[in-house]
Amino acid sequence: MRRIARPRVLLVPAVAFVVALGAFQALDGSSTTARARPENPDALTKRGNNELQRARETADPARYTRAETAFRRALRLQPRSVDATVGLATLALARHDFRTGLRYAQRARRLGPRLARPLSVLVDAQVELGRYGPAGRSLQRMIDLQPSLASYARVSYFRELHGDLAGARAAMSLAVSAGAGAPENVAYVQTLLGDLEALRGHPRAARRAYSAALTGVAGYVPALASRAQLDAAGGRLAAAIRGYEVVVRRRPLPQYVIALGETQQVAGRDAAARETFALVDAERRLLAANRVNTDVEIALFEADHGDRGRALRLARRAWRDAPSVRSADAVSWALTRSGRARDGLAWARRALRLGSRDPLVLTRAGLSARAAGDRGAARRYLRRALRANPRFSVVWAPRARRALRALA
């Protein structure tokens, strides 16, 4: 939004400067305002938020550093600013520095005890740090105060973590409905709704949701990635690989690169898969340089495709940083793949302690149990993994089926 009227002529040199830098610079009103009037904390906060949003759109982690600068300057000028504090919390969470995120969220909550916004980052931090009880209470407070797309989507995720897929779907459809007028956010929750449908074994409903997201925002990358995943799971490998290639070209994030490589592997394109996997570490380093932590993703990747010792180190670090069900799953799998299946099974139970029905986690738990010699547990986990959707993944579903057959 525009703040001060400035004659067009003053903006021309700015445009030229940005082109010379070769960067996509958000030349919107707020950032020019922030430059022209550095004393304005609101404009600085807005600029920080714009940078976060652009980071989301472009996957350029350098945006994070700029966002941080803006929020910190805003806070220097106005130390009790709820918005700038929420901004720093959001930023820390985006970098997977959940403890810092929690600290800022708690501070924001103290500064604005009657506002819904601090609760949103508080919930996210508590969930990622494995503090599910407090997270549930914060989330209930948030939705009691302000039902909205943001709180519905969080309720959905919380229910999903607890294995309530139908309840998660219901909450996410409320989020989709609540999003009129904010296309990117609607596309995002539509994609998540599609993912839930896919988990529930409704691939057509999932595809409809992804199409709706792509209709709303052309070329929306999360929806393209989810659709590629759906194609892969349905055995349409060529379409899936084409889809992932587009995704990786636009957002070369580790999880997309890994998904492409694994799909190439399943399709028998081993050379291409090796090349793809080689990209993973480059992307990790790029993100790490901007202080984005990808330990969980990389740990699972290394456990399956690389250095198992490194997998275990990263997974343990992830658990130390954020003892969540997600990092427990990574520790479990890294242990099992390192030949310590009995420990792996114990950690798998931690990963499943909320009652998750995530088929990937259940499959890894089943394989751990089998390797640990607990055939009963292995059968239970694997059957549960395959129950809702027997074709949940082109990589993991066949592994689960093979293991289950071998156990029969």
Added chain:
Amino acid sequence: MRKLPVAGALGAALAAALIAVSLSPGSSHREAPNIMLDPSADNTDTYAFTANDAPDKLTVVANWVPGGNPANGPNFFRFDDRARYYISIDNTGDGKPDIRYRFVFKTKVSNTSYRQSLINVQSIDDPRLLQSQRYSIVRETYTNGKPNKPRTIASNLPVAPSNSGPKSFPNYSKVAGEAIKVIGNSKYFAGQRDDAFFIDLGAAFDNINLRLLTGSTGLGTDTQADTSIQTITMQVPESDVTRDHKPVAGPDADNATVGVWASTERRKLQVTNARFDSNKGARGSWVQVSRLGTPLINELFVPSGQKDAFNKSTPDTDNARIKKYLLTPEFARQINALPGELLTNEVGLPIKLPVKLNVPETDRTDLVETFLTGMPGLNQIDKTDPLPTDTLKLNMGVAPARTPNRFGILGGDRAGFPNGRRLEDDATDIFVQLVAGFFKDNKISAGDGVDQNDKPFLDTFPYQAAPTSGFEQKVGRRQEPPHLPTPPGDNPQIPILPQLPPLRLPIGPQLPIGPTVP
């Protein structure tokens, strides 16, 4: 950001500053979107007036969903099917609703096309209209605060579609006109309209930049030009809303004044108990997320830390909740601080105001009266002991003005704001001048330099103009931003940037002294 909604009202403008969507690109874990804007539930403006062509009726225009840009297809702006929209009436003065009109929507979406319509839609029932909404109206009444049995007034009424352009709608006005429904002695309309609100948002929210003080000379930019909103407009007989169910005999009649506001409710969920969701009718399963009576009260008086709580609250709590902020308004201190600050003038040069503004900062009972209790002899509901409540208080006995004065009461026009609010009333200028101390002998010709809406209003129901079509609108005035070379066959998302400020002629500071009121 692909398209940050350009605010339809100040509230949204402020809220827009809060937008932050978190999704970490390095992540496979999921973070919920952090958008705290809720446009489909967001009340932008509420108007209540006696229309010239319906002098014995109450007309209410309630607008939602700010920043509608008809060219934003395929994401057409709409009401949310899962929310409840309300227009409330208080005819006893206790700040509690005595009558509530509830509007609930249902979207019909085509499974075969993403388009809103095929070409050449001729009527509102035309099958070529692929996406459309229908709605129902329920009237709730309360006796001594206790709800009576609600009555369904109508259901399956059509909603006027988004005006996507002349190829889709060769005659949009005709199609939208068919959304005007006459039910008994009342009229209803729901759907897209041109936003009646006009303001130079850019100046007003840059800590009151200098353009604010050029109000007497015009030259502001209507930042709301060409944007649209979703409106619910209704016109009901006075006897439907008065406390004695009788028409209003004249401006001094006991039943003449009613308080009007609009609000939105959303479904509450139990975080870990999905079974709660289906418990539709249960008491307490709905939460009010937005309310709006008097314009700008929430935006300019309520501190940011209280805004969520304000939106959740009801007018009967305003005495304890917001009266104190009107008595010692921060906005008054801001205006007084202006002469000490460097202000940016039209060419970006810093200047200082050479005068003192002398805005009273304390004991502003005049503001409490104007905005919350109603003015004596004009628009108090309870004339003996009026309770401060944020509702638009309209004395329906005051005859409508043939030629409305945009300054309303300040301009001697008793049919205008803050006696209710008409579409023509210049809420921003009135507000600024009132806070500056109009009723405290401190008359300052301040304003935002925008005097009227970009489109003329209609003489007849539903009064707000038809929305500019997506094909013709100029809201964006978009310029392609610089970007890196695009690989062949790739289709990167190019963000649409906000418009660049237009070139304007330099003008000097206007000395803000002397009344502007004609």
